[in-house]
Amino acid sequence: MNPLLLDIPTKIDTKRLYLRIPMFGDGETVHAAIKASINEFKLWLPLFQSIPDITETEILVRRAHNQFLNRESFRFFIFSKETDELIGTCSLHNINWDIPKFEIGYWIDTRFSGKGFMTEAIQRLTHFAIQELNARRIEIRCESSNTKSRTIPEKLGFELEGILRNEDFSADGKKLTDTCIYAKIN
DSSP states (O other): OOGGGOOOOSEEEOSSEEEEOOOTTTHHHHHHHHHHHHHHHHHHOGGGSSOOOHHHHHHHHHHHHHHHHTTSOEEEEEEETTTOOEEEEEEEEEEETTTTEEEEEEEEOGGGTTSSHHHHHHHHHHHHHHHHHOOSEEEEEEETTOHHHHHHHHHTTOEEEEEEEEEEEOTTSSSEEEEEEEEEEO
């Protein structure tokens, strides 16, 4: 089946959260989360070595919206049901529809870190990929020294398949780093 014909929900619920697709106008809210978390993001995310301006952030949001519609990647913004605050983002990307195989990526506004929100969101996104998209393989890749990020796949039963040594550059591009590959097979 052509992925463009798939009916993909624009909102997914968990116990405490809802995940929804990026919408035009979300740039300001996302910008505030990036600004609040930039010191943490600089360590792990090449995209956020500096704070993008609101216009650049809105462009990122609109690009993610279009990629969702084109079934190229599925980015969801994570919101608290209780407060309606943006907590972070999670996505299914690097999609291979022939298998089907997906990679999960995520970041959290550091003001919400340590409360289990991201684990809850990734658990639901994994379930969605397996049940709704018939995923046969789901990967989570992260830098080996990013212990917070590694905790999530480990809690959710992903298997560490290996560590690729000197596989990538650090977020700031200054040194080589090792990449952990976690996977869940259906």
